[in-house]
Amino acid sequence: MASGRRVESNDANALYRLVQKERSALNFPFSISVDGDIQLTQELDREDKDGYILVVFAEDQYGNQLDPPMEIQVIVEDVNDNEPQCELEENVFEIQEDELVGSLVGQLLAHDADEEGTLNAQLMYSIASQSPAPSSSAFSIDPTSGQIRTLKTLSRQEAKVYQLSVTVSDPAYSTECKVIIKVIDVNNKLPLFEKKDGRHGD
Numbered sequence: 001m002a003s004g005r006r007v008e009s010n011d012a013n014a015l016y017r018l019v020q021k022e023r024s025a026l027n028f029p030f031s032i033s034v035d036g037d038i039q040l041t042q043e044l045d046r047e048d049k050d051g052y053i054l055v056v057f058a059e060d061q062y063g064n065q066l067d068p069p070m071e072i073q074v075i076v077e078d079v080n081d082n083e084p085q086c087e088l089e090e091n092v093f094e095i096q097e098d099e100l101v102g103s104l105v106g107q108l109l110a111h112d113a114d115e116e117g118t119l120n121a122q123l124m125y126s127i128a129s130q131s132p133a134p135s136s137s138a139f140s141i142d143p144t145s146g147q148i149r150t151l152k153t154l155s156r157q158e159a160k161v162y163q164l165s166v167t168v169s170d171p172a173y174s175t176e177c178k179v180i181i182k183v184i185d186v187n188n189k190l191p192l193f194e195k196k197d198g199r200h201g202d
């Protein structure tokens, strides 16, 4: 940040003027003192704007330029001030009841508004709870990708629908995302074909 930065003209009587190079609808959060000190006038938020180009003019009392305008680039560094967000209020997945152990059920999608590729936006996934309460856990989640897989062969007699609460965390914050997994019966379609064919399976 440019807080505390000073510019100095060779002319001791120079008056300083500070403008923002690009047009912006946001307030311009910098000012310059008579001594050429650049100050921050309000808190910066990288998620609103991640950089500024300031132009400093040194002028005499008649507004004539004493020096060529000086450009100062300000990069707003990220802080972790956003908690992870679930992309959907409810993630609904379906899986057939005879799928092999380890089958992919779906991928939970979450988002973090902090700077991509940094720890501030690095998300970790873990299953906080499963309903109906398991005799053994039915699902696992990959901590980095959010991919949910089966830990056992599912049976509709055991449960037709599972509800998972998944904790999604960055290094400072966490949020809970809801996942609904419907267990689909594949066998109930077969008798229809058998009747049409007039044949009976074993």
Ligand SMILES: [Ca+2]
Pocket (backbone or CB within 6 Å): 045, 046, 047, 048, 081, 082
């Ligand atoms: Ca922010």
Ligand SMILES: [Ca+2]
Pocket (backbone or CB within 6 Å): 080, 081, 082, 083, 084, 112, 113, 114, 120, 121, 170, 173
């Ligand atoms: Ca964050």
Ligand SMILES: [Ca+2]
Pocket (backbone or CB within 6 Å): 046, 047, 078, 079, 080, 081, 082, 113, 114, 115
């Ligand atoms: Ca941030």
